[in-house]
């Protein structure tokens with residue numbers, strides 16, 4: 001490499017492949033990454049890095065709202081006379097991309113839906129390898145993640161994963177912030193919904209604080225992949241191609257066993273106390289998780305598992321053996337799991353809010369699947385959920 005050439009940040013073999021073609025579509029789907037994070041966590045810093053570094057990808061970064069062109073020119077040091085911001089009222093999207101020197105594209109997606117993003121991607125000159133959509137100001141990423149995932153079959157985009165950037169110095173306070181009428185705060189929802197988390201600003205915290213933050217975060221979401229970053233810097237190959245929604249290894253379920261600080265236990269917090277729990281979580285945390293280990297199931301038990309999931313996620317009720325459904329089941333934000341059957345097959349479970357999918361694992365990927373287990377993340381998740389499941393499925 002010549003001295004004046006910018007460094008290549010990615011190994012060639014870590015460049016993500018484009019998504020697979022589907023039978024219904026003659027063009028390959030473009031992977032999409034959703035980016036969440038609390039105010040000031042380091043999202044813009046990450047996006048600026050993506051938009052300006054020499055990484056060899058053509059990435060379309062859709063920012064929730066990047067203000068006027070003066071801002072962009074200031075931030076990205078690339079004046080563009082041709083930029084026309086898309087207008088949500090007229091859905092004009094034709095010239096809304098700002099082309100950057102490294103081949104990336106930047107656009108505003110404020111109030112625009114998936115169709116508009118797909119349209120922009122399809123019309124981008126020279127195509128796009130990857131799309132990153134920033135969900136700034138979104139109080140609850142769950143429904144948005146669900147929408148992108150649900151749209152996959154018919155659309156041009158394939159959801160790769162949800163990345164959350166947190167400020168390691170302030171995240172424990174942010175997780176503890178109270179909201180009105182028992183609402184779950186945004187920071188907890190963002191952590192619960194994420195597949196990958198960047199514990200950013202590690203330069204500002206002591207190692208003890210960082211490990212407390214990490215264990216707290218993992219308690220909220222035991223399936224997370226965690227990266228420690230400064231200035232949101234990390235190899236993009238580890239940020240993209242997570243395949244959280246399409247690959248048996250991508251769910252993070254396998255890691256959940258060793259990473260959960262209280263493995264196989266439920267985490268429930270007493271709302272009446274303000275002091276912190278041993279794991280760093282304040283007692284009034286609304287999000288709880290439970291991990292249910294599963295032995296190899298009979299096909300009957302597998303059918304009962306599906307019935308349980310349908311009733312829990314679609315009706316928000318618990319099914320009972322007599323065919324009735326009880327009220328007041330928990331509000332689930334994410335569901336993940338591996339299910340192995342006595343007939344030798346394995347299935348991977350992935351769920352966002354009320355939507356879930358059980359996919360049989362191809363023989364070639366069997367070694368990626370760990371022991372059978374289910375992980376539920378949400379409000380009100382705990383001992384009762386586990387007990388009801390065990391009883392209904394007959395474990």
Ligand SMILES: Nc1nc2c(ncn2[C@@H]2O[C@H](COP(=O)(O)OP(=O)(O)OP(=O)(O)O)[C@@H](O)[C@H]2O)c(=O)[nH]1
Pocket residue numbers: 037038039040041042043044045046136200201202203204229230231232
């Ligand atoms: N010390 C330190 N500062 C950082 C780091 N990462 C980002 N910052 C600074 O933190 C501030 C906020 O970063 P942004 O990237 O704007 O955060 P954001 O998540 O986009 O914030 P919003 O747009 O308000 O949601 C900026 O001043 C950054 O320079 C880091 O790792 N260490």
